[in-house]
Amino acid sequence: MSGRDAVISRIRRSLGVAEDEATRRLTVARRLETAPVAPQPAQAQSSPAERFDLFREKAEAVSATVTRVASPGEVPTEIADYLRGQNLAPRIRRGADPRLGAMPWKSVPTLEVWAGPSDGNDPVGLSHALGAAAETGTLFVTSGADNPTTLNFLPETHIVVVAAEDIEASYEATWQRLRTTHGKGTMPRTVNLISGPSRSGDIEQTILLGAHGPKRLHIIVVG
Amino acid sequence: MGDSSHSRPRVGLLVTCLVDAMRPTVGFAAVDLIEKAGCEVDVPAQTCCGQPAYNSGDRDGARLLAEAVIAAFEPYDYVVAPSGSCAAMMKQHYPGLFADDPHWHARAERFSAKVFELVSFLVDVRGMTGVEASYSGKVTYHDSCSGLRELGVREQPRKLLGSVAGLEITEMKDADVCCGFGGAFCVKYPDISNAIVGKKADNIIASGAQTVLAGDLGCLMNMAGKLARDGSKVKARHVAEVLAGMTDRPAIGESE
Amino acid sequence: MDITSPSFKENATRAIGDKSLQKALGNVERGFIYKRAKAVAAVPAFETLRDAARDIKNHTLAHLDLYLEAYADKVAATGGHVHFAETAADARDIVLDICRRVEAKTVTKGKSMITEEIALNDHLEKNGITTVETDLGEYIIQLRGEHPSHIIAPAVHLNKEQIEADFRRVHDKLPPERNLDEPVALLGEARAVLRERFLAADVGITGANFLVAETGTSIIVTNEGNGDLTQILPRVHIVVASIEKVVPTLEDASAILRVLARSATGQEMSVYTTLSTGAKRSGDPDGPDEYHVVLLDNGRSAMLGTPFEDMLRCIRCGACMNHCPVYQVVGGHAYGWVYPGPMGSVLTPTLIGVDKAGHLPNASTFCGRCESVCPMRIPLPKMMRHWRENAFARHLTPPSERSGLGVWKFLARRPALYALATGIAVRAMALLKPKGGRFRTLPFASGWTRHRDLPAPEGRTFQAMWKDRKAGK
Structure with a gap:
């Protein structure tokens, strides 16, 4: 008997159920298919008009910085300004995301832009989020050549671009967006839900930023 | 009681074994308050609600005692105890003891529905909004765990205490945190119990109150014993004594 | 790890006398209790969210066989490998086999209580594989040769001076004159040291907070980002998770996430919630080449359909121990095995036996604060009582x-005899009553009088006095 059979049959014995109970199978299949949404708190039900403000409030509450620009064309300048303001070198690494690729990087000649995953030597990573959930200021970043996961964690500063229209009210709404882009039940290798920069409270319960991941998280909302 | 009292609810007082043996004053205070709330009080022959057995894992023993309590108190309209933990035992835990016996389970359910902790009975059931009593000085109220978390006793004692002339309530830090008594726990794990009640005593003293009140005698004896050992002058009394105006007796652990 | 639960009482006494530990435990209140209360108060619907989370787990447990099958099939379909482990030993061997096959020399680890439960580090080390804990707290205690004293704050028993001393001892290539006075300096040093370890590791091992049946996904929740570096940099990612971590859908995981961080640290959401599905895809520039999930039973399937089934809802937030008056004074190590506090007092006897862990379910005042804060509404005191009943029935x-x-029960069932006996005892105590109104020592009550005075009885029993009053005396 395989480990799987042994464990599964022991569970069935404890539950007092048989393998072929059609009602149970139907219940499970239906739940996996319909993915019902549990009751949500009020903060997960913001209207489109409230959404950006709530997102910003929540992200800032967890020590991220948030700025908003009108169009993708303004992103390179905004990044250069941000890095200057933080006294950081104007050198960033980004993935192959076409939305990032289409931005006018040459308009800011001082900014050095590299593409590809990080080996740990990049001071600043740039990603484009799939979307965000306003309820807790949480970004959803998916892995792939477009947005290598290493960029989210190795650089000390992480800059994330998200389209204003992609900010949803709740986690559940963002999963629906993911299902639309990737197909139901299909996931990219990694989905990172990011709520603020890295931190640890392991030394005397004092919260310090930048434990292993980024010390700074800067969010640029476009549109 | 005369015939004229037929319209008045009949209350069976479960005095609790600790009050019975250690501090009858609390029992008389309870009788007085229940009578003031328009009820007739009786005290059937009784021993214990069975909690010591129940918490020691002796479910059968607890069940035997529960049967005796139910039988003794069945005739009354209400069953009231001046203790959150004994009341919670009877109200929340009795039916579960009879889960495998439909007849007794139904009996226990009917019984449990009639059980109340003293102060919540006065306020929630009888609608009492104040008392005519006086007590001078600052008091702080400790929320005993079972009363608080199993029966929702929190505002009721504070409300009635607010009507006591001369009494000022000052809240201590962590009033809702356990005092470390825990029945047999305090003698089975004395060092842990002591560390917990030590914090409680510090909070009581830091509140600046001259008296600590609570609704359970076990907690009160624990706190009074620790305060005394630490050399504190803070007195400990059952909340019923203050509400009934029966504070001429020495406080818990004090001499005449 | 060595089990010291049988000497819980002695462990506790030692812990209470340890000034440095007591100082560190003071941080639990500041770090957890206050923040949780604030986070919960900010969500008016929090009680509804708890109900929803409980219902999801109850539904899942009732269909656990089917959800586990769906999950395992989905992992396989996305290029991952699922290994079912019936026992801790099975799980250790599965992990070791994978590490050997890929010729791993160094393994990095994200914080995982389940690998503590199966004592994985010892097993790998004995077989020549270096394991590096990467959660800051776990790293600190690994340097000290200790085990976690808290399920989400493993080093909560330590003060910064102790951590500084350990860093100076172990990081001996760094300049001795460096300043490590502030926690931020300690963090910076750990970050730099561990960054090299992350980049050099062959295998990364994490636990899982959730396994999603719908998508074959494992989810970890962290604040530091160490779990992510553990799982994206090495060639192989191994997830070790117990079977009850499965939930049906992403929606279900989301609903439970809403109560998890709020209950644990008082955050609305932890910084990183990371979903991993399979190995890296063709075209992915980073991520592991292999993805394995070791699904551990280790006695859990036997808890289903018993009074302990509710315990399988536990999401390991730590709120029960943070709010436990006993944990607050003895700390986690006193409990003597992997899981401390109220959740441990329920779980440990199922895993190591109530004969060894019998103290744990007894060392509770039944104050009920754990249950009142448990996001999954697990009736912890009730289950501790079940263990007491189990031990009583087995004459332990x-x-x-x-x-x-027995004596008390004999009397309590005979009201007349009881009245006589209590009457005599009370009178005897009243006769012995010292002038102050309380006993400082009493031979049969030393457990009480060691630390407290015992208030003396007033002199007669209430029932005797009531009889007199009814008789008009």
């Missing part, structure tokens, strides 16, 4: 307690 209760209970 100490003989002195048993005989005392």
Whole structure:
């Protein structure tokens, strides 16, 4: 008997159920298919008009910085300004995301832009989020050549671009967006839900930023 | 009681074994308050609600005692105890003891529905909004765990205490945190119990109150014993004594 | 790890006398209790969210066989490998086999209580594989040769001076004159040291907070980002998770996430919630080449359909221990095995036996604060009582307690005799009553009078006085 059979049959014995109970199978299949949404708190039900403000409030509450620009064309300048303001070198690494690729990087000649995953030597990573959930200021970043996961964690500063229209009210709404882009039940290798920069409270319960991941998280909302 | 009292609810007082043996004053205070709330009080022959057995894992023993309590108190309209933990035992835990016996389970359910902790009975059931009593000085109220978390006793004692002339309530830090008594726990794990009640005593003293009140005698004896050992002058009394105006007796652990 | 639960009482006494530990435990209140209360108060619907989370787990547990099959099939379909492990030993061997096959020399680890439960580090080390804990707290205690004293704050028993001393001892290539006075300096040093370890590791091992049946996904929740570096940099990612971590859908995981961080640290959401599905895809520039999930039973399937089934809802937030008056004074190590506090007092006897862990479910005042804060509404005191009943039925209760209970029960069932006996005892105590109104020592009550005075009885029993009053005396 395989480990799987042994464990599964022991569970069935404890539950007092048989393998072929059609009602149970139907219940499970239906739940996996319909993915019902549990009751949500009020903060997960913001209207489109409230959404950006709530997102910003929540992200800032967890020590991220948030700025908003009108169009993708303004992103390179905004990044250069941000890095200057933080006294950081104007050198960033980004993935192959076409939305990032289409931005006018040459308009800011001082900014050095590299593409590809990080080996740990990049001071600043740039990603484009799939979307965000306003309820807790949480970004959803998916892995792939477009947005290598290493960029989210190795650089000390992480800059994330998200389209204003992609900010949803709740986690559940963002999963629906993911299902639309990737197909139901299909996931990219990694989905990172990011709520603020890295931190640890392991030394005397004092919260310090930048434990292993980024010390700074800067969010640029476009549109 | 005369015939004229037929319209008045009949209350069976479960005095609790600790009050019975250690501090009858609390029992008389309870009788007085229940009578003031328009009820007739009786005290059937009784021993214990069975909690010591129940918490020691002796479910059968607890069940035997529960049967005796139910039988003794069945005739009354209400069953009231001046203790959150004994009341919670009877109200929340009795039916579960009879889960495998439909007849007794139904009996226990009917019984449990009639059980109340003293102060919540006065306020929630009888609608009492104040008392005519006086007590001078600052008091702080400790929320005993079972009363608080199993029966929702929190505002009721504070409300009635607010009507006591001369009494000022000052809240201590962590009033809702356990005092470390825990029945047999305090003698089975004395060092842990002591560390917990030590914090409680510090909070009581830091509140600046001259008296600590609570609704359970076990907690009160624990706190009074620790305060005394630490050399504190803070007195400990059952909340019923203050509400009934029966504070001429020495406080818990004090001499005449 | 060595089990010291049988000497819980002695462990506790030692812990209470340890000034440095007591100082560190003071941080639990500041770090957890206050923040949780604030986070919960900010969500008016929090009680509804708890109900929803409980219902999801109850539904899942009732269909656990089917959800596990769906999950395992989905992992396989996305290029991952699922290994079912019936016992801790099975799980250790599965992990070791994978590490050997890929010729791993160094393994990095994200914080995982389940690998503590199966004592994985020892097993790998014995077989020549270096394991590096990467959560800051776990790293600190690994340097000290200790085990976690808290399920989400493993080093909560330590003060920064102790951590500084350990760093100076172990990081001996760094300049001795460096300043490590502030926690931020300690963090910076750990970050730099561990960054090299992350980049050099062959295998990364994490636990899982959730396994999603719908998508074959494992989810970890962290604040530091160490779990992510553990799982994206090495060639192989191994997830070790117990079977009850499965939930049906992403929606279900989301609903439970809403109560998890709020209950644990008082955050609305932890910084990183990371979903991993399979190995890296063709075209992915980073991520592991292999993805394995070791699904551990280790006695859990036997808890289903028993009074302990509710315990399988536990999401390991730590709120029960943060709010436990006993944990607050003894700390986690006193409990003597992997899981401390109320959740441990329920779980540990199922995993190591109530004969060894019998103290744990007894060392509770039944104050109920754990249950009142448990996001999954697990009736922890009720289950501790079940263990007491189990121990009593198996005659594991100490003989002195048993005989005392026997005498008391004999009397308590005979009201007349009881009245006589209490009447005599109370009068005797009243006769002995010292002038102050309380006993400082009393031979049969030393457990009480060691630390407290015992208030003396007033002199007669209430029932005797009531009889007199009814008789008009």
